[in-house]
Amino acid sequence: xxxxxxxxxxxxxxxxxxxxxxxxxxxxxxxxxxxxxxxxxxxxxxxxxxxxxxxxxxxxxxxxxxxxxxxxxxxxxxxxxxxxxxxxxxxxxxxxxxxxxxxxxxxxxxxxxxxxxxxxxxxxxxxxxxxxxxxxxxxxxxxxxxxxxxxxxxxxxxxxxxxxxxxxxxxxxxxxxxxxxxxxxxxxxxxxxxxxxxxxxxxxxxxxxxxxxxxxxxxxxxxxxxxxxxxxxxxxxxxxxxxxxxxxxxxxxxxxxxxxxxxxxxxxxxxxxxxxxxxxxxxxxxxxxxxxxxxxxxxxxxxxxxxxxxxxxxxxxxxxxxxxxxxxxxxxxxxxxxxxxxxxxxxxxxxxxxxxxxxxxxxxxxxxxxxxxxxxxxxxxxxxxxxxxxxxxxxxxxxxxxxxxxxxxxxxxxxxxxxxxxxxxxxxxxxxxxxxxxxxxxxxxxxxxxxxxxxxxxx
Amino acid sequence: xxxxxxxxxxxxxxxxxxxxxxxxxxxxxxxxxxxxxxxxxxxxxxxxxxxxxxxxxxxxxxxxxxxxxxxxxxxxxxxxxxxxxxxxxxxxxxxxxxxxxxxxxxxxxxxxxxxxxxxxxxxxxxxxxxxxxxxxxxxxxxxxxxxxxxxxxxxxxxxxxxxxxxxxxxxxxxxxxxxxxxxxxxxxxxxxxxxxxxxxxxxxxxxxxxxxxxxxxxxxxxxxxxxxxxxxxxxxxxxxxxxxxxxxxxxxxxxxxxxxxxxxxxxxxxxxxxxxxxxxxxxxxxxxxxxxxxxxxxxxxxxxxxxxxxxxxxxxxxxxxxxxxxxxxxxxxxxxxxxxxxxxxxxxxxxxxxxxxxxxxxxxxxxxxxxxxxxxxxxxxxxxxxxxxxxxxxxxxxxxxxxxxxxxxxxxxxxxxxxxxxxxxxxxxxxxxxxxxxxxxxxxxxxxxxxxxxxxxxx
Numbered sequence: 001x002x003x004x005x006x007x008x009x010x011x012x013x014x015x016x017x018x019x020x021x022x023x024x025x026x027x028x029x030x031x032x033x034x035x036x037x038x039x040x041x042x043x044x045x046x047x048x049x050x051x052x053x054x055x056x057x058x059x060x061x062x063x064x065x066x067x068x069x070x071x072x073x074x075x076x077x078x079x080x081x082x083x084x085x086x087x088x089x090x091x092x093x094x095x096x097x098x099x100x101x102x103x104x105x106x107x108x109x110x111x112x113x114x115x116x117x118x119x120x121x122x123x124x125x126x127x128x129x130x131x132x133x134x135x136x137x138x139x140x141x142x143x144x145x146x147x148x149x150x151x152x153x154x155x156x157x158x159x160x161x162x163x164x165x166x167x168x169x170x171x172x173x174x175x176x177x178x179x180x181x182x183x184x185x186x187x188x189x190x191x192x193x194x195x196x197x198x199x200x201x202x203x204x205x206x207x208x209x210x211x212x213x214x215x216x217x218x219x220x221x222x223x224x225x226x227x228x229x230x231x232x233x234x235x236x237x238x239x240x241x242x243x244x245x246x247x248x249x250x251x252x253x254x255x256x257x258x259x260x261x262x263x264x265x266x267x268x269x270x271x272x273x274x275x276x277x278x279x280x281x282x283x284x285x286x287x288x289x290x291x292x293x294x295x296x297x298x299x300x301x302x303x304x305x306x307x308x309x310x311x312x313x314x315x316x317x318x319x320x321x322x323x324x325x326x327x328x329x330x331x332x333x334x335x336x337x338x339x340x341x342x343x344x345x346x347x348x349x350x351x352x353x354x355x356x357x358x359x360x361x362x363x364x365x366x367x368x369x370x371x372x373x374x375x376x377x378x379x380x381x382x383x384x385x386x387x388x389x390x391x392x393x394x395x396x397x398x399x400x401x402x403x404x405x406x407x408x409x410x411x412x413x414x415x416x417x418x419x420x421x422x423x424x425x426x427x428x429x430x431x432x433x434x435x436x437x438x439x440x441x442x443x444x445x446x447x448x449x450x451x452x453x454x455x456x457x458x459x
Numbered sequence: 460x461x462x463x464x465x466x467x468x469x470x471x472x473x474x475x476x477x478x479x480x481x482x483x484x485x486x487x488x489x490x491x492x493x494x495x496x497x498x499x500x501x502x503x504x505x506x507x508x509x510x511x512x513x514x515x516x517x518x519x520x521x522x523x524x525x526x527x528x529x530x531x532x533x534x535x536x537x538x539x540x541x542x543x544x545x546x547x548x549x550x551x552x553x554x555x556x557x558x559x560x561x562x563x564x565x566x567x568x569x570x571x572x573x574x575x576x577x578x579x580x581x582x583x584x585x586x587x588x589x590x591x592x593x594x595x596x597x598x599x600x601x602x603x604x605x606x607x608x609x610x611x612x613x614x615x616x617x618x619x620x621x622x623x624x625x626x627x628x629x630x631x632x633x634x635x636x637x638x639x640x641x642x643x644x645x646x647x648x649x650x651x652x653x654x655x656x657x658x659x660x661x662x663x664x665x666x667x668x669x670x671x672x673x674x675x676x677x678x679x680x681x682x683x684x685x686x687x688x689x690x691x692x693x694x695x696x697x698x699x700x701x702x703x704x705x706x707x708x709x710x711x712x713x714x715x716x717x718x719x720x721x722x723x724x725x726x727x728x729x730x731x732x733x734x735x736x737x738x739x740x741x742x743x744x745x746x747x748x749x750x751x752x753x754x755x756x757x758x759x760x761x762x763x764x765x766x767x768x769x770x771x772x773x774x775x776x777x778x779x780x781x782x783x784x785x786x787x788x789x790x791x792x793x794x795x796x797x798x799x800x801x802x803x804x805x806x807x808x809x810x811x812x813x814x815x816x817x818x819x820x821x822x823x824x825x826x827x828x829x830x831x832x833x834x835x836x837x838x839x840x841x842x843x844x845x846x847x848x849x850x851x852x853x854x855x856x857x858x859x860x861x862x863x864x865x866x867x868x869x870x871x872x873x874x875x876x877x878x879x880x881x882x883x884x885x886x887x888x889x890x891x892x893x894x895x896x897x898x899x900x901x902x903x904x905x906x907x908x909x910x911x912x913x914x915x916x917x918x
Binding site: 023152174217218419422 | 563
């Protein structure tokens with residue numbers, strides 16, 4: 001008999017004679033010799049109730065096991081007299097596939113703390129919450145690809161190992177094939193290394209994506225990126241996934257428009273396709289979740305220049321920990337005030353001082369700002385950073401020099417400005433940040449299956 | 460005026476008054492004062508002809524430039540009198556956006572060698588061949604996600620940085636945040652490193668994917684994986700993408716069936732959605748391509764046990780360089796003979812000797828073989844390797860010990876066998892190998908945008 005998934009069974013339109021399911025027992029209880037099992041196979045959040053009457057073949061195999069055990073059930077799908085469930089299975093046979101010792105199985109029928117569950121990240125997807133999280137993460141990933149494909153973008157796999165040691169976005173990990181169990185004598189060893197020079201893990205696919213955009217027009221990356229910053233916060237991980245569209249012939253206005261549409265489309269997609277899983281988060285994790293998602297969907301994002309934002313901050317009468325001064329970067333406290341207290345909605349801040357932004361951002365006519373933009377969302381803060389790229393070779397060269405970088409390293413990047421250079425722009429969206437926004441989960445460690453943070457490399 | 464993509468214009472059903480395009484000039488020729496441009500914007504392989512009559516506004520801006528230049532054109536889309544093209548644009552205005560010096564622009568109108576183009580990987584997507592390659596790569600990626608989503612699989616991002624130093628698939632790169640420009644004194648330094656212990660780049664997402672399959676049922680990964688083997692061949696790269704489905708309650712038969720269906724579905728998808736780009740490869744790269752793709756689509760893959768395969772090799776009367784002996788791995792020459800000369804079709808070899816396979820593969824009842832399988836395709840060889848996983852704790856423990864590995868490191872992997880253990884199976888498909896098969900391109904460096912191989916870390 002072909003196996004039926006729990007999700008299919010729950011969506012049945014009529015009773016089914018002869019059905020076979022496999023999955024894991026979430027709970028087991030007995031009443032007058034009848035065993036009631038809640039069966040989950042990961043296909044959806046809801047369990048399917050299995051009723052095992054006394055004398056059913058295999059019922060004895062359930063003795064001494066319960067939550068966490070894997071079983072096979074054959075029987076009939078029939079209307080359930082129970083409350084809140086349409087269907088249940090009347091078992092004709094049960095078979096224990098893999099037992100779970102009730103004393104030692106860590107996931108008992110109670111609520112566990114997020115911190116406890118991080119320690120058993122290999123088992124936490126078996127809980128309702130982390131099952132839902134992983135299903136949402138999967139569907140959100142698909143939404144990314146579908147969004148771009150429908151708009152004629154091509155997906156590019158930019159390199160993870162990079163020879164560049166300054167992509168302008170943070171500290172980098174070093175990658176080596178030299179045997180580090182032997183002491184290194186000097187930096188010159190890199191000449192003997194796998195790539196013949198020092199190698200790093202990428203912090204962004206942007207630069208290579210630019211070269212693809214200047215050939216294919218509209219491209220995006222979606223892959224892992226890395227930061228070696230030793231900061232133990234709830235919003236930073238050493239390894240996270242980023243979505244980076246790059247668009248030829250686009251300017252800052254175009255990608256601000258696109259960033260808003262992208263966030264709205266992804267949020268709408270999850271609301272549509274993950275409603276059952278999402279409901280868990282709005283019920284148990286963040287009761288303001290639905291309103292916040294709707295507020296993103298229902299209105300255009302506010303836009304404000306950095307210069308104007310500073311005026312708002314200076315005039316608001318609030319005392320901040322960090323100085324509010326033109327030329328300094330906005331701190332989280334400033335961003336939160338603007339987004340959550342002043343505008344009460346998603347916010348795009350644009351045209352930042354050139355001095356605090358990387359060399360590749362396009363210098364504005366005022367010479368003092370660049371065509372950069374950040375998208376801020378309530379609660380999670382910055383979710384997108386982007387810019388129009390400097391397409392004028394002479395300006396780019398000046399910025400490379402001012403940043404103390406070498407032309408040699410960027411010869412190919414400069415080539416893009418020598419041959420058929422075009423205005424182009426793009427942004428990077430932190431995929432985990434978006435998941436945090438969509439689910440209301442406040443720690444990045446809980447939206448990645450196996451998080452990598454300082455001193456955490458388990459699994 | 461809103462910009463029209465070349466692909467849209469070429470697919471027009473009627474002439475269009477007032478159209479605006481932006482893109483790059485592929486060729487420029489003049490005849491009696493009329494300038495003819497072939498415009499490409501990356502949206503598709505075919506160029507759109509632009510006719511610029513004498514006196515058209517901006518025509519002078521094209522003086523001294525040509526191939527590689529970026530332009531903006533406004534005009535009318537009209538039926539083309541030219542051969543092989545339905546539409547052309549009669550320009551009313553042209554504007555030079557970014558020039559390309561004809562002396563120094565590396566991509567002139569002639570065929571360049573693959574090797575030359577590898578040296579300018581930042582520009583090669585501007586050629587017909589590498590434009591087509593990148594569009595096919597993008598569509599093939601989408602096909603992967605669509606295939607699994609339609610079948611209820613969840614996409615999992617397994618970690619890239621791993622604490623495991625033996626995933627059983629090859630040499631690993633080391634990842635460190637210690638400053639390697641300072642000499643290291645001793646191996647003990649890793650205790651001070653970012654993760655507090657030695658970190659590597661993953662060679663496979665399988666082990667973490669197993670833990671997700673044992674919760675969500677049907678999962679897959681699709682991400683970069685790494686090998687630090689210093690082998691300079693046309694089939695190996697240090698960084699490549701792998702697709703790894705992992706299926707709970709599945710056995711070896713199930714995933715052999717699935718592997719065949721997956722390869723057929725992806726091949727069929729590309730044939731359907733990338734016909735124009737694919738045609739380039741069957742015309743210019745590999746004239747047997749169409750037949751080979753059809754042979755994959757039209758018949759089931761042959762299946763043969765390792766033991767039976769050895770008999771075929773021993774009885775074939777052929778002399779091989781490497782010994783044909785039970786217990787030794789099959790070499791490329793053996794695989795090619797079986798696949799290309801003996802069976803003349805895709806081949807699955809299964810049930811390999813336990814001694815040459817990793818600890819996690821399920822031991823068969825004969826005790827001497829494991830439930831492993833490799834899928835071999837004509838010309839590219841091994842494209843998939845998979846197995847049923849050992850779900851019996853006591854057998855797994857014995858294999859871990861035989862392999863000289865420590866229980867401590869695999870505590871969580873062993874937990875999957877302690878709590879609700881189920882038969883499960885999966886495989887890994889080399890994404891670049893599949894692209895090589897589908898396009899007929901023989902060097903892995905030419906199916907990845909920016910390949911990483913020994914001593915090659917440019918771009």
